[in-house]
Amino acid sequence: MLKFPVCAAIAVVIGFTGTATAEDAAELAKEGVPAYRLCTACHSLQPGIHLSGPSLADLWGKKAASIESYGRYTEGLKKADIVWGADTLNAWLANPQAIVPGTTMTFRGVEKKETRMSLIAFLRQAMAEGGSAKVVKDGLISHDSAEGQIPPDLSSVGENQRIKEIRHCRDAYYVTTADGAEFPFWETNVRIKTDTSARGPQKGEPVLLRSGMAGDRVTVVFSSLAEISLLVAEKC
Ligand code: HEC
Known part of the structure; x- marks a missing residue:
């Protein structure tokens, strides 16, 4: 008789902690959005859209420089033995040049550790499979920010521009x-x-x-x- 309530209590505690953690993660991810805006100049979260930098879609847990359709990786990044996760992103985003000297990611880095932590919480969602659509659906960022600062669409401009x-x-x-x-x-x-x-x-x-x-x-x-x-x- 005693066993059941104990188990139930544990289940409740585990359940509760799980929810709280998910909420914390969501909150932290939200705080990371302003820092992510800096990335949109060079990166899209949508699969296959490459700007100056490669698309960041589905990169969580993947090896660095592994997107075949992006042909502009540096030799340094290709040779670096990096798999993208919280630790590797923490080092990379603090100072890309220190991790891959000569990298073409000309970004001075995110200095503050707390800012990096929230940015990485955001990237954990955004760089997961299907993450681009999810962060937009969850209201974390707009469709435009997820797409990144792609050049203007020139396929249907007015007569004064053609x-x-x-x-x-x-x-x-x-x-x-x-x-x-x-x-x-x-x-x-x-x-x-x-x-x-x-x-x-x-x-x-x-x-x-x-x-x-x-x-x-x-x-x-x-x-x-x-x-x-x-x-x-x-x-x-
Ligand atoms: C000025 C443009 C620029 C900015 C700003 C920039 N990046 Fe990059 N990023 C690049 C380029 C170019 C590369 C490819 C580097 C190489 O090949 O050495 C890259 C590579 C990466 C990679 C590795 C991709 C892969 O396929 O392995 C990640 C992850 C990344 N950037 C994340 C970010 C994040 C997050 C931000 C914002 C905090 C950011 N970048 C800001 C240009 C930029």
Whole structure:
């Protein structure tokens, strides 16, 4: 007779502790969200979306530098014998350069231990399998933050950004947009980029992006490397 209530009491205690721990973990993960915002400049939590850094999806418990579709890992990270978990992330996020000298993760590190602990509590959820969808569903971060700071979608921009013609003459590029306007830009103010992803420009229609205070600096984004030589001609 005595045994049952004791077992029940233990079960209750275990059950209670379990819940409290899960709640603590959830609370700590929430506190880690502001620190994670720094990562979104270079990382997405969504599988297969690589920015400057690789997607962090499903990396918890995985070997470092193991995402095949990310081709820009340093030799140092590839050779480092790291499996991502609380301890390895703690060291990496304190000072990436100290763990992998020469790493291209140009991030000075999270100095405060408490901040790292909460960030890692967040990453434990976010980097688990299916974690990206879960942290969004749980209201920890927005869909946009989970996606990371991906470049703007250039596949459906307006006529004033779609380039119909681009020619080079003397020290300038003359850019004609789909609405018929032609603009001269000093060649030194023009950056040429490619975005070969599905979110890049339509084929044959590079996109004009204005930047700089006066809009005098521009970026012309092509959908492929071949298009640069196909579409830009010397013509005065
Ligand atoms: C300035 C861009 C940048 C920022 C900011 C940045 N990272 Fe990175 N991260 C990278 C790059 C680039 C790599 C690949 C490094 C290499 O190959 O040496 C990387 C690698 C990683 C890896 C290893 C990935 C793998 O596949 O093994 C993890 C984990 C990681 N970063 C987490 C973070 C977290 C968490 C933050 C925020 C606290 C962060 N990073 C901030 C650019 C960045």
